[in-house]
Amino acid sequence: MTGFPWQEILAVLGVLIPVVAFVWEFAIVGRKRLGYRIQMDTTPAGLNTEHARAWQRLERKSGERLKHPSFVLVRIENIGSAPINTGDYATPDGDNVGLSVRFRGRTVAGVLVTELSDDNLETFFRKDKWPDSSDEQEEDGHKIGIVKLPKVKLNPDDHYKVLVVLERAGKQEAELAEPEVVGTITKAGDGRISKTRGQTGTPRWAVVLICFLLMVGMTEPFIFGQTLGTGAPLECASGTLVVTGSTAFTPVVEQAAESYQEYCPDARIDTGGMRGSVDGLQRLESEADPEERASTVVFSDGTAGADSPALVPRPKAFMLxxxxxxxxxxxxxxxxxxxxxxxxxxxxxxxxxxxxxxxxxxxxxxxxxxxxxxxxxxxxxxxxxxxxxxxxxxxxxxxxxxxxxxxxxxxxxxxxxxxxxxxxxxxxxxxxxxxxxxxxxxxxxxxxxxxxxxxxxxxxxxxQTEYAYTYGEPAPESLPAKFLRFLTNQEGADILRHAGHRPCTELRDAVRCRPS
Structure with a gap:
C-alpha cells in the first residue's frame, strides 16, 4: 500500500473537483440566479348569481365589469447563492422595470403584491418606484397583457408574489396560454430567469456527489497521515491569535474565527476586544511584549496613517x-x-x-x-x-x-x-x-x-476600505498570516460577501481596494 500513488491520485482529485465545482457553479448554474413559479392560473367555472356575487363586482379601473376574468399568482425568487442587486437587471439604469410577465390572449385588469419574504422589499413597490404596473401589446392578432415588475434587490432565498387579475381578449381559445416571465440578470451565465418548481427530494446526482466528496474528505487525512506522518491541513496553524479593532467589522471577524477554529482545532482566536479601529491600532502600537505584538491582528476602517510606520496594512474588504x-x-x-x-x-x-x-x-x-x-x-x-x-x-x-x-x-x-x-x-x-x-x-x-x-x-x-494591520510582517507559517490568507482566499471570502462586504479581489482597483 505504501507504494501506491495515493498522493498523486488525491492531488488530481483535488484539482478536478474544484474545477468541476467551479464550472458547475459559475458556467452552468451561476451564482446569480433568478427563478419564477406560476403558483395559480385559474378561471372561474361559472358565475352563479346566488353564490358568486363577489365575482360579479370585479371590474376594471374604468368601471367596466369583467366578463371572463382569470387569476394568476406569480412567485419571483432568488434561487442562486449570491444577492441580486438592482444594478444586476439587464435593463437601462434609468428604467426601473426589471422583469415583465406576458399574458397572451388576456389583458391586465389589476395587480396586487400579496407576499414579501422580507418587509424591506416593500420599498421597491412604492408608487414612486413602481408607477406603471401594467401595459398591453398586440402580436399576430392577439392582445398581450403585460405586468411590469420593478428592479427588486433579492438576497438568497428571498421572494415576492404578485396576484394578477386578467380579462380574456380577442379570440377565445379553448385553453389560456401559459404566462411568460421575461427578464435577464447580467454576469450570470445566460442570465435568463428560469422556471422553477418545488422539490420534494434530493436529486440522485447530488447524493452521489456528496457521498463521493465525503469519502474523499474522510479518506484523505488517514492516507496522508500514513504516508506523510501528519494529518494537519495545509493552511492550519496552532497557537493563539488576538483580533481587535473595528466594531463594524466584528460580525465578519467572529464568523471567520469560528470557521477557522472548526477547520483548525489547534488554533485559538480571541475576538472579544473589538472596541474600535483607533483603539485597536493604539493598543497594538503601544504593546511592549514582542510575543503579544506578533500574535495580534487589528482591523481598521481606513488607514492608520504615516505616523505608525511599524504597523503593516493589508486591504481586505470594501465596505459601505x-x-x-x-x-x-x-x-x-x-x-x-x-x-x-x-x-x-x-x-x-x-x-x-x-x-x-x-x-x-x-x-x-x-x-x-x-x-x-x-x-x-x-x-x-x-x-x-x-x-x-x-x-x-x-x-x-x-x-x-x-x-x-x-x-x-x-x-x-x-x-x-x-x-x-x-x-x-x-x-x-x-x-x-x-x-x-x-x-x-x-x-x-x-x-x-x-x-x-x-x-x-x-x-x-x-x-471605506477595511484594512488588517500587523506589527511588522508576520512569519508566513504563523497563525496571523494563515488566518489573513483564509479570510481572503478561502471560506473567509464567502463570509465577507454574506456579511454585505466585497472582497478587494473583486474590485477593478483590487490593489488599493477602492473605486478606480
Whole structure:
C-alpha cells in the first residue's frame, strides 16, 4: 500500500473537483440566479348569481365589469447563492422595470403584491418606484397583457408574489396560454430567469456527489497521515491569535474565527476586544511584549496613517456605510449639503428640511471609531465634529440648553438601538448592519442608495476600505498570516460577501481596494 500513488491520485482529485465545482457553479448554474413559479392560473367555472356575487363586482379601473376574468399568482425568487442587486437587471439604469410577465390572449385588469419574504422589499413597490404596473401589446392578432415588475434587490432565498387579475381578449381559445416571465440578470451565465418548481427530494446526482466528496474528505487525512506522518491541513496553524479593532467589522471577524477554529482545532482566536479601529491600532502600537505584538491582528476602517510606520496594512474588504434616521423623522433623502448642516447642528428641526416637526438629535460614535472617521473624511474633509452635550440623548448637560442634542455610542449595535429608540435621531452605521433592522431608515444621499456599483462609479460617497494591520510582517507559517490568507482566499471570502462586504479581489482597483 505504501507504494501506491495515493498522493498523486488525491492531488488530481483535488484539482478536478474544484474545477468541476467551479464550472458547475459559475458556467452552468451561476451564482446569480433568478427563478419564477406560476403558483395559480385559474378561471372561474361559472358565475352563479346566488353564490358568486363577489365575482360579479370585479371590474376594471374604468368601471367596466369583467366578463371572463382569470387569476394568476406569480412567485419571483432568488434561487442562486449570491444577492441580486438592482444594478444586476439587464435593463437601462434609468428604467426601473426589471422583469415583465406576458399574458397572451388576456389583458391586465389589476395587480396586487400579496407576499414579501422580507418587509424591506416593500420599498421597491412604492408608487414612486413602481408607477406603471401594467401595459398591453398586440402580436399576430392577439392582445398581450403585460405586468411590469420593478428592479427588486433579492438576497438568497428571498421572494415576492404578485396576484394578477386578467380579462380574456380577442379570440377565445379553448385553453389560456401559459404566462411568460421575461427578464435577464447580467454576469450570470445566460442570465435568463428560469422556471422553477418545488422539490420534494434530493436529486440522485447530488447524493452521489456528496457521498463521493465525503469519502474523499474522510479518506484523505488517514492516507496522508500514513504516508506523510501528519494529518494537519495545509493552511492550519496552532497557537493563539488576538483580533481587535473595528466594531463594524466584528460580525465578519467572529464568523471567520469560528470557521477557522472548526477547520483548525489547534488554533485559538480571541475576538472579544473589538472596541474600535483607533483603539485597536493604539493598543497594538503601544504593546511592549514582542510575543503579544506578533500574535495580534487589528482591523481598521481606513488607514492608520504615516505616523505608525511599524504597523503593516493589508486591504481586505470594501465596505459601505449608511446614514440612518428614526423612521418618525419621515426623511428618506438628504443632499450632501443638508447632511452636513444636520450633523453640524445647524438644522434644529426636521421640518426645516421637509421632514416631520421633530427636534434633531445627532447620535455620534466615539472619536476613535473608524465609522465616524470615515464620515468625517467623506463629508467634512476629516474635520472633527462638535462634542456631545447629552448622555442619554434626551436631556442636555450643563449650558447646552437650546442647542441640538448630541450623544455618543461606543458600538454599531448601540448606535442602531439608540437611533431606533430616539424620536428625531440621526446617526450612521455599516450598511449591512443597518439593512438587518426594520426600525431605522436608511437615508439616500443625493438620491443615491448605498450600493456597491454606485460607490465604484463615484455616485455614492460613504464607503471605506477595511484594512488588517500587523506589527511588522508576520512569519508566513504563523497563525496571523494563515488566518489573513483564509479570510481572503478561502471560506473567509464567502463570509465577507454574506456579511454585505466585497472582497478587494473583486474590485477593478483590487490593489488599493477602492473605486478606480
Amino acid at each position: 456605510f449608511s446614514i440612518i434616521t428614526n423612521p418618525g423623522t419621515e426623511v428618506h433623502n438628504l443632499s450632501s449639503d443638508d447632511l452636513r448642516r444636520v450633523l453640524r447642528g445647524e438644522v434644529r428641526n426636521w421640518a426645516d428640511i421637509g421632514g416631520k416637526d421633530l427636534p434633531v438629535v445627532v447620535v455620534d460614535r466615539e472619536s476613535e471609531s473608524g465609522t465616524r472617521m470615515t464620515l468625517e473624511e467623506r463629508f467634512f474633509e476629516s474635520a472633527a465634529q462638535p462634542g456631545e452635550n447629552s448622555t442619554d440623548c434626551e436631556r442636555p448637560r450643563g449650558d447646552a440648553q437650546g442647542q441640538v442634542l448630541r450623544c455618543r455610542r461606543t458600538s454599531t449595535r448601540a448606535m442602531l438601538d439608540t437611533v431606533a429608540g430616539t424620536p428625531g435621531a440621526i446617526g450612521y452605521s455599516e450598511t449591512s448592519a443597518a439593512g438587518e433592522r426594520d426600525d431605522v431608515t436608511e437615508v439616500l444621499i443625493d438620491g443615491q442608495a448605498a450600493d456597491f456599483r454606485a460607490a465604484e462609479e463615484g455616485a455614492y460617497p460613504y464607503w
